[in-house]
Amino acid sequence: MDILTILEDKVRALVSHVGTLKTENNRLLEENLQLREQLDALETLILKDKSDVSQEKELTKMVVDGLIESIDSLVDHKLN
Secondary structure, eight states: OOHHHHHHHHHHHHHHHHHHHHHHHHHHHHHHHHHHHHHHHHHHHHHHHHHHHHHHHHHHHHHHHHHHHHHHHHHHHHHO
């Protein structure tokens, strides 16, 4: 085999490999974009849930405080 033929074969193989790498890179870029969008959506959901939990916690605290006051009032009333 001629040295130029070997070189041509190697260049063709290299060009083919570069094409494969470009295709894979494009696929990974698209996947990365989709994952970033999913991450953003999850972060937004987590922040909303965190806010909801904080509001529920405050409401629960107010209800429990009210119950304690009611119980204290009943206990005081029965003792007097």
